Amino acid sequence: RCTLLAELKQITSILTELEKHLSSIDYSNVKKFCFNSASKVHREIMKIHKNKLEKLNGGPIGQNYEEMKSKLIHNISSYTLTQTEERLLCRGWDFCIEDNIKNFLDFETDLELNAMKIQSHCHESVFNLICRKIHNASQQLMSTSKHKKIRNLSDEELVALKSLKSNKSIVICKADKGNSIVILDREIYMKKAEEILKGEQFQLLNNDKCHRERETELNKYIFSLVKDVNNPPKTKQQQQQQQQHTPTKNKKTTASTTTSKFTCFQSPP
Template structure:
């Protein structure tokens, strides 16, 4: 199995947690039949393929029995949940989610899952934010300037009759 995770924390992963993480960041957990109508249509289209190769009465009998079996399957499948994860993997998800000492995030590049100690993650984030590439915003001044720019832009659109015609169409 391809390793799709990097473990940089003091937390020791169990084998089941490792197996879960090997699914990768883009893994999608399924828990039910997504589109029953699409499933039913696919079955009916495939049944139509054998119509030309069978006698009419046999085909009608086959269609009736297929329809009855399909309806029974749909009734039982509507309320039943399906899962593409084992019970142990579902428990591993709960365990990883409830562990407040680690942070699980996506790597900057690729489809890797990164597991970090929460404290080192916070320290690294604070170190990055202290860098020169960021500056603190004077909120009142920044928002006031932005609002003035937006008002000037809206007023210029209004003067160009673009907004007037749009308002007339709405009203």
């Protein structure tokens, strides 16, 4: 990192000196040349790293977005998606943009298993050095990521996500079946929605009280359901049991009590 920073400082100082001595057109051409040469070197390095990783993995790395995009993305709009936007949408609706590392044991195990794949391709001293570097980096990452969310998107994908979110001319919606994504022009989407609303199954309400009346009817119905739940109707067996447990009045006892009441109020002879 220190060497990279030093080189960047040297490049910036050289560019500032060139800006002083060159015209604006020449300076812009020099900047374009530097950018093109740097991007060319970057592509070559990325290609070399990809080939190395594919050899170590024994096959392609990650998901094949070229095959997935024809199945998952259906772009019917006039907007042309970039490769980064297509790759982002191929991840699906359930993709988690930010996540926390909760189980550090699995994380360390995955690192060790992937590091063991390199052992047969390098010298023992080099392998030990790589393991130490990976261990130090993983420990630093775990210490900083305990209470921090880790972003699962690259910088390019994050920019693509923001651009899709700010694009008001398209509508990104989920298909009726499956996990595929459909992209439509907003005007066409609104026209189709209006055509559906103009159908015979819908009716325009001119009365403002209709909503209130409907609301009161629904409230009454809900209250009746609540009463039925709290006081469920009794079965025949429950009614019979209740009749058996209720005390019945005896005719003789009632008669005796009535006579005793009357005798109390009789006058002495």
